[in-house]
Amino acid sequence: MFNKILIANRGEIACRVIQTAKALGIATVAVYSDADANARFVKLADEAYRLGPAPAAESYLRADRILAIAQQSGAQAVHPGYGFLSENEDFAAACEAAGIAFIGPPASAIAAMGSKSAAKALMEKAAVPLVPGYHGDDQDPALLQKQADAIGYPVLIKASAGGGGKGMRIVEKSEDFSPALASCQREARASFGDDKVLVEKYLTKPRHVEIQVFADKLGGCVYLFERDCSVQRRHQKVLEEAPAPHLPQATREAMGQAAVAAARAVGYVGAGTVEFIMDVASGQFYFMEMNTRLQVEHPVTEMITGQDLVAWQLAVAAGGALPLKQDQLAIRGHAIEARIYAEDPDKGFLPSTGALVHLATPVESANVRIDTGVEQGDAISPFYDPMIAKLIVWGETREAALRQMDAALAQYQIVGLSSNVSFLRRIVNHPSFASGHVDTGLIARHHDDLLPPPAAPSAKQLALLALAEALAQQAPYPAAAGWRLNGGQTRRFAFRLDEEEYSATLRHQADGFVVFVDGQSLPARAQLQGSQLLAVLDGSTIKATVARHGALRVLFENSERLALEWVDPYAYTELGVHGETHLKAPMPGRVVALLAEIGKKVAKGSPLLILEAMKMEHTITAPGDGVVQDFYFAAGEQVNDGDELVDFAAE
Ligand code: ADP
Ligand code: ADP
Ligand code: MG
Numbered sequence: 024m025f026n027k028i029l030i031a032n033r034g035e036i037a038c039r040v041i042q043t044a045k046a047l048g049i050a051t052v053a054v055y056s057d058a059d060a061n062a063r064f065v066k067l068a069d070e071a072y073r074l075g076p077a078p079a080a081e082s083y084l085r086a087d088r089i090l091a092i093a094q095q096s097g098a099q100a101v102h103p104g105y106g107f108l109s110e111n112e113d114f115a116a117a118c119e120a121a122g123i124a125f126i127g128p129p130a131s132a133i134a135a136m137g138s139k140s141a142a143k144a145l146m147e148k149a150a151v152p153l154v155p156g157y158h159g160d161d162q163d164p165a166l167l168q169k170q171a172d173a174i175g176y177p178v179l180i181k182a183s184a185g186g187g188g189k190g191m192r193i194v195e196k197s198e199d200f201s202p203a204l205a206s207c208q209r210e211a212r213a214s215f216g217d218d219k220v221l222v223e224k225y226l227t228k229p230r231h232v233e234i235q236v237f238a239d240k241l242g243g244c245v246y247l248f249e250r251d252c253s254v255q256r257r258h259q260k261v262l263e264e265a266p267a268p269h270l271p272q273a274t275r276e277a278m279g280q281a282a283v284a285a286a287r288a289v290g291y292v293g294a295g296t297v298e299f300i301m302d303v304a305s306g307q308f309y310f311m312e313m314n315t316r317l318q319v320e321h322p323v324t325e326m327i328t329g330q331d332l333v334a335w336q337l338a339v340a341a342g343g344a345l346p347l348k349q350d351q352l353a354i355r356g357h358a359i360e361a362r363i364y365a366e367d368p369d370k371g372f373l374p375s376t377g378a379l380v381h382l383a384t385p386v387e388s389a390n391v392r393i394d395t396g397v398e399q400g401d402a403i404s405p406f407y408d409p410m411i412a413k414l415i416v417w418g419e420t421r422e423a424a425l426r427q428m429d430a431a432l433a434q435y436q437i438v439g440l441s442s443n444v445s446f447l448r449r450i451v452n453h454p455s456f457a458s459g460h461v462d463t464g465l466i467a468r469h470h471d472d473l474l475p476p477p478a479a480p481s482a483k484q485l486a487l488l489a490l491a492e493a494l495a496q497q498a499p500y501p502a503a504a505g506w507r508l509n510g511g512q513t514r515r516f517a518f519r520l521d522e523e524e525y526s527a528t529l530r531h532q533a534d535g536f537v538v539f540v541d542g543q544s545l546p547a548r549a550q551l552q553g554s555q556l557l558a559v560l561d562g563s564t565i566k567a568t569v570a571r572h573g574a575l576r577v578l579f580e581n582s583e584r585l586a587l588e589w590v591d592p593y594a595y596t597e598l599g600v601h602g603e604t605h606l607k608a609p610m611p612g613r614v615v616a617l618l619a620e621i622g623k624k625v626a627k628g629s630p631l632l633i634l635e636a637m638k639m640e641h642t643i644t645a646p647g648d649g650v651v652q653d654f655y656f657a658a659g660e661q662v663n664d665g666d667e668l669v670d671f672a673a674e
Contacts, residue, residue, distance in 0.1 A: 156223025
């Protein structure tokens with residue numbers, strides 16, 4: 024076994040690898056960018072070395088520097104995590120050439136599976152079932168169009184080098200193919216430096232079921248069952264579970280064997296995932312791609328098998344045999360993972376950046392696990408994936424796991440940036456997810472249930488917010504002291520949600536307050552300690568959390584979250600500027616394309632500019648009929664959050 028390893032990654036996966044290394048008595052070396060100098064993984068590692076500035080190209084993708092640090096620090100192996108260099112065959116080969124073990128498959132296996140097109144060609148030979156489609160080398164647009172017409176619509180255009188749900192376009196009809204191809208190629212070139220695509224039949228009601236495989240250098244190869252990752256948005260996984268609900272045992276075995284065949288066909292070593300797409304109606308499954316690394320959602324497999332997959336990776340990379348044989352592996356209970364992201368589900372899942380001003384997490388136990396790279400006070404930067412944490416739960420049954428997940432999500436409190444916690448909770452509680460009859464269209468189909476408009480605050484919530492506000496402001500608010508002496512004074516506290524104003528009025532009395540809200544008058548007593556509010560309202564005792572961040576007030580009470588803006592009665596008012604249209608960058612990113620002509624009339628809603636940020640393309644559209652006077656940035660330029668992008672004159 025190794026004495027020291029280097030982790031060529033960041034965030035939660037770096038922490039995850041360090042955790043197992045520590046348990047095995049292996050020293051760890053972290054490498055970090057300037058954005059991560061104070062990150063949790065840097066603190067956890069035994070040694071840490073700076074790579075360079077924040078952008079991945081200047082830090083986590085600098086293979087040369089990482090290798091030099093590995094040699095300098097005496098690390099015997101490199102764990103690449105996922106993303107970054109994990110599926111980079113040149114890096115794997117360079118490690119081996121430098122006499123440092125790459126904790127992953129041989130470069131040849133990464134290469135074989137690196138292109139979705141080439142992988143499909145290989146799998147065809149290994150008799151692994153494929154989605155009908157075209158995955159050839161000829162990329163003539165006319166030929167691709169002909170292939171798509173022959174496959175029959177809808178079809179899916181996919182970047183061969185794609186990943187992370189990026190570089191995919193669904194095409195519903197022949198006329199739409201050509202613009203979709205151009206846009207797919209543009210994204211593929213920008214994200215993967217390669218615009219090769221494949222075209223395949225788009226299954227309209229599929230499940231995503233993937234198999235965890237593991238192989239050693241001694242010829243052993245097993246599968247550690249499946250994970251269902253059907254709950255997705257924009258082809259990105261949101262919730263994952265193991266085992267896949269309602270999967271017949273015969274199908275599980277057939278998929279497991281197909282996955283092992285796929286791995287063997289490329290001389291695989293280490294942890295890998297063979298992803299299949301399964302037609303819900305027929306139950307038929309087809310090879311989609313193989314990810315030649317540890318997967319984000321590996322913890323659900325660990326929870327149902329009782330195995331530590333990072334420990335397996337280390338054992339295999341050091342030349343050892345797989346810890347268990349196929350017939351020694353079994354499924355126990357049910358596990359679910361929720362990816363907690365810094366994003367705003369109400370704004371089309373726009374990634375959110377900023378500091379985790381307030382962060383409270385559920386208590387971890389044998390059944391509740393949190394894999395994360397951040398702590399309260401840390402920031403989610405625009406440079407990397409906006410994942411905050413993975414919440415993983417286990418139960419004897421799926422029902423028990425669902426209950427655990429709901430309870431754990433209810434305890435997850437995040438303030439300072441937008442997160443998808445409430446959205447995840449609504450999915451977990453939705454009857455269609457609870458039934459286990461999942462498919463990749465679940466989120467889109469139940470969009471309105473899963474993303475309801477924010478509910479108006481209740482009288483109780485307003486009362487609690489007003490109490491917390493009064494107590495929090497007491498110190499800098501000398502008049503409050505007077506309240507105690509004189510029982511007659513009242514103060515109104517107003518809050519804003521979606522342009523609506525709500526309020527509660529407090530009257531201070533010798534023994535507490537009376538809250539006037541919604542036509543009721545409720546006797547109350549309250550204490551505030553930091554963000555913890557303990558109140559007795561109308562006879563019932565209530566424990567709540569009220570986080571304050573600028574004007575934002577977030578109340579967590581009875582597993583409900585409510586966010587509003589406190590309306591400061593003494594605030595300076597800004598003079599409104601009218602008649603100007605601001606088209607600002609919603610987040611830091613890069614301008615990919617300018618879509619309107621300067622001086623030409625455009626209609627409301629027309630696309631003006633495409634911005635790429637945090638792995639996604641965002642289209643900036645015309646706010647009304649009008650004319651683009653100027654673009655402030657050219658394609659390829661970097662913009663900051665809030666930068667004016669377009670000078671637009673509305674009609
Ligand atoms: P998984 O099924 O394991 O989630 P994904 O393909 O979604 O696999 O991506 C895994 C991780 O790798 C994600 O966290 C994502 O941020 C990262 N990733 C994917 N593609 C890229 C890329 N081109 N560059 C950097 N990181 C990437
Ligand atoms: P990535 O490398 O980005 O993970 P995949 O090929 O694994 O790309 O596909 C990602 C997701 O896109 C799948 O999980 C599935 O939801 C959807 N998808 C992929 N291929 C098809 C298809 N042929 N029909 C329907 N959905 C598909
Ligand atoms: Mg995939």
